[in-house]
Amino acid sequence: MAQTRPMTEGRPVSLIFTFALPLMIGNVFQQFYTVVDTMVVGKALGVHALAALGAADWMNWMMLGIIQGLTQGFGILMAQHFGAGRAEELRKTVGNSVILAFLSSLVLLIFGQIIARPVLLLLQTPEDILGNSLLYLRIMYLGIPIVMAYNLAAGILRSLGDGRTPLYAMIVAAAVNIVLDLFFVLRLGLGIGGAAAATLIAQMVSCIFCFCHIRRIDLLTMTRQDFRLQKGLPAHLLLLGTPMAFQNAIISVGGMIVQSVVNGFGVIFIAGFTATNKLYGVLEVAATSYGYAMVTYTGQNLGAGRMERIRKGMRAALLIALVTSVMIAACMLLGGKMILGCFISGTPEEFEQTMQIAYFYLAVMSLCLPILYILHVTRSVIQGMGNTVLPMASGIAEFFMRALTAVFLPLLIGETGIFYAEIMAWTGAVVILVISYFVVMKKAAG
Helix, strand or coil: CCCCCCCCCCCHHHHHHHHHHHHHHHHHHHHHHHHHHHHHHHHHHCHHHHHHHHHHHHHHHHHHHHHHHHHHHHHHHHHHHHHHCCHHHHHHHHHHHHHHHHHHHHHHHHHHHHHHHHHHHHCCCCHHHHHHHHHHHHHHHHCHHHHHHHHHHHHHHHHCCCCHHHHHHHHHHHHHHHHHHHHHHHHCCCHHHHHHHHHHHHHHHHHHHHHHHHCCCHHHCCCHHHHCCCCCHHHHHHHHHHHHHHHHHHHHHHHHHHHHHHHCCCHHHHHHHHHHHHHHHHHCHHHHHHHHHHHHHHHHHHHCCCHHHHHHHHHHHHHHHHHHHHHHHHHHHHHHHHHHCCCCCCCHHHHHHHHHHHHHHHHHHHHCHHHHHHHHHHHHHHHHCCCCHHHHHHHHHHHHHHHHHHHHHHHHHCHHHHHHHHHHHHHHHHHHHHHHHHHHHHHHCC
């Protein structure tokens, strides 16, 4: 029998940290192969290719965010059933989630192919990088069903308290991605399209790995009956997943507005901005892991009716998250230039200009990193409580703060004003989430 892990007993600090740690390491490997993509593209193909990758970033993230929102929402109900010991309801939830995920992936695939070029043009993507940006998106969008399948499989495992299997899947995927990156781009000369294909193949490997492990879980021995749509269950799942998907989508739209402003500053600025954005995932790698841990922890304890443990878990998670954010920020401030240098190529003048832009942006985000970590923990606890509407409201706040800052602050202080769009977005979301947390907990306490 494969490992599952109840989080309704034991010290919250150790439970949350030990559950988050393998997720964190797995996310490091996932970010590692994203970074390798960027390094290979930036060093082997030059500044223009790096800028093309950056111009496609937010559109790619939008689809990924929608997928993750849906599957995380489905996982909330799974965690609640598991915490309450309702095995039959758990299996039906998994079966219905598979059907909804499959149908959603087909819709997103078609939608993505339709909007790719018009949105890139709307974002004022420079003509000399438009072709590569579009090629990258076309390939990535073709792989949407693969990405959906992996996120669903990983969500199922996390909802049962298994954070290790997604870790092992990411380690395998990272190795596959790096080898294929080097082979496709450097050996076969497939360019930015080769980097996209390598990422999707690696994602497929991690997906197969997770599903093979799920088949070994006795609790999830499925029958045909489990895959029949149950009355009210698809609607319940979508009620949990859709607000989270919308939240991520609207955050990405705000990011696209930022990107459209950045695109007006020229290829060198785009390349520097992209180099730091590729480290964004590294900056928040622990935050997302603590977030996943808190959704599972909160969902299981809610299912078991243990409200006081949720409060203790929240305090423990905030402490761990804040300490972690300070440590990561210090590492980035001290070693950021060395890391950024791995992404940037070109003439000495191009290198220096790109580095100045990239490090300034990295320093701004690093200094404000604790805000992002508070955001992830608080949002995840509220989601684990089964409320995905209030976190969606925080996503709307992020959108407005990010967009308004991006549009107006550069007019006041110049190009560097764009770097504060993320910080203002995090701050706006945190204000709403902290208030929402106390409202939700008070309501749950009756």
